[in-house]
Amino acid sequence: MKSLMEWFFTTLGAVVVIYYGVKLLLFTRMLYPKRWFPLPKSFFLSMGEWAVVTGASEGIGRQYALALAEQGMNVVIMSRTKVTLDKVAKEISETTHRMVKVVVVDFTKDNIFNDIEEELMYLDIGVLGTTYSLLCNIICLHMPNLQWGDHYQMQVIKTGCSFYCVPVNNVGMLPSVIPRRFLEEEDLDQIITGVINCNVKTMVKMCKIVLPGMENRRKGVIVNIASGIASIPFPLYSLYAASKIFVERFSQGLHAEYKDKGVIIQAVTPFGVSTRMVRYQQTNVAMLSPRDFVKSSMQYIRAGDKTYGSICHMFLGWLLNSIPLKILHTESVLHGLQEYVERKQEEKKSSSSVISEA
Numbered sequence: 001m002k003s004l005m006e007w008f009f010t011t012l013g014a015v016v017v018i019y020y021g022v023k024l025l026l027f028t029r030m031l032y033p034k035r036w037f038p039l040p041k042s043f044f045l046s047m048g049e050w051a052v053v054t055g056a057s058e059g060i061g062r063q064y065a066l067a068l069a070e071q072g073m074n075v076v077i078m079s080r081t082k083v084t085l086d087k088v089a090k091e092i093s094e095t096t097h098r099m100v101k102v103v104v105v106d107f108t109k110d111n112i113f114n115d116i117e118e119e120l121m122y123l124d125i126g127v128l129g130t131t132y133s134l135l136c137n138i139i140c141l142h143m144p145n146l147q148w149g150d151h152y153q154m155q156v157i158k159t160g161c162s163f164y165c166v167p168v169n170n171v172g173m174l175p176s177v178i179p180r181r182f183l184e185e186e187d188l189d190q191i192i193t194g195v196i197n198c199n200v201k202t203m204v205k206m207c208k209i210v211l212p213g214m215e216n217r218r219k220g221v222i223v224n225i226a227s228g229i230a231s232i233p234f235p236l237y238s239l240y241a242a243s244k245i246f247v248e249r250f251s252q253g254l255h256a257e258y259k260d261k262g263v264i265i266q267a268v269t270p271f272g273v274s275t276r277m278v279r280y281q282q283t284n285v286a287m288l289s290p291r292d293f294v295k296s297s298m299q300y301i302r303a304g305d306k307t308y309g310s311i312c313h314m315f316l317g318w319l320l321n322s323i324p325l326k327i328l329h330t331e332s333v334l335h336g337l338q339e340y341v342e343r344k345q346e347e348k349k350s351s352s353s354v355i356s357e358a
Contacts, residue, residue: 030307030314033299043301044071047221052076054107054202057084059275060225063294069096080106107202113209177279178345179236179338192239199243207254211263218262221301224251228271228313231320235334244269248306255305267306268297271313279348285312 029036044051051068055061056077065075069092077092079085082104089100176185185191203224214220227244234241251267258265272287274280283289288296288310297309308314327333 030300030303031311033303037300037302039299039301042072044068044073044221047219048073048217050074050076052078052206054078054206055225057081057088059277060270060273060290060294062088063290064223065100066092066095067294067298069098069100072098074099074101076101076103078103078105078107080104107198109197113205177277177341179334179341181236182238195239195243199240200246203247204250207250207265211254211258214263215258215261220263222251222254222263222265223301224248224265224267226251226267226269228269228308228317228320230269231317232325232328235329236338252305259305264301265305266301266303268300268309269306269313269317270297270309271316279345281344281348286316288312 040046051065051073053061053065053068053075056065056075057079061077061079065077065088069075075092075098077085077088077100082102085102085104089102092098092100182188207222207224210220210222214222224247226247227241229237230241230244230248248267248269251265255263255265270288270293272278272281273293274283274287274289278287281287283292293309296311297307300307300309308317
């Protein structure tokens with residue numbers, strides 16, 4: 001009996017050591033992405049001629065659009081702010097000499113995808129195999145005089161999707177920077193519709209439109225931006241966090257379905273990135289600039305179906321998952337979080353007003 005118990009605990013110990021040894025090895029790979037997940041110089045361009053980035057007027061989306069154009073791709077940028085999109089398009093075309101297409105669309109609205117799907121239906125999917133994009137065929141058919149470095153635009157009232165090669169679904173909506181209980185939100189019905197349409201429906205619809213072409217060509221990359229706070233049930237941001245965990249799980253499931261067909265589908269789950277969504281907080285080790293984050297996250301494209309996008313955010317994710325939820329969900333912790341964010345927002349407003357007066 002004693003020898004049986006010794007064998008059991010020895011085996012159990014060996015299994016535990018092997019399990020955590022493998023996890024440690026997988027973790028160390030993330031510290032050296034260029035070594036473990038090397039990308040050929042022509043990797044992105046080999047996926048197709050065009051990239052589409054939603055939410056591209058500023059922040060992470062803008063930087064993805066710039067980065068992909070620097071890799072030699074033409075880009076389609078989507079958002080609802082035409083003036084800002086035009087500025088981004090001009091910047092991209094002048095600095096990279098790639099073609100840029102502007103699509104103005106509000107992703108919080110209902111029924112924005114039917115019209116564009118109908119317009120794309122008449123294009124033969126076989127043509128996509130040679131041009132890598134239905135969008136490229138539209139250019140050839142309707143804009144034959146377009147030159148490299150030009151940018152052009154199409155305002156979309158009821159639609160906001162196109163067929164593309166390397167889509168980055170960055171569009172997102174945070175109801176409030178200040179942490180609030182679910183029922184404390186003003187215009188709650190409108191917020192619910194907006195968050196679901198913007199953070200959930202848009203991503204699913206765009207994946208539905210793009211995947212047939214990628215499957216036929218047996219190559220493509222889809223990057224869906226989720227959020228680090230979706231790592232756990234996150235009170236006071238419950239609706240936003242829940243919408244982003246959908247992005248993560250949907251992307252992971254889709255990747256498992258289509259990875260054998262040459263399609264990479266990845267959820268990127270950042271924590272702090274200094275964008276308008278978080279009122280442009282001061283950058284530091286944990287709060288990265290959009291440029292630094294995108295540069296880092298693109299190194300992890302081949303790292304699997306989910307990445308935090310940077311080493312510091314990976315540590316934050318590990319730390320957040322290590323703290324018991326019973327502690328994180330206590331009233332004192334939630335109240336402290338609320339007070340901290342409110343104080344930070346007040347400090348930022350005060351500093352802004354001082355600068356304005358000066």
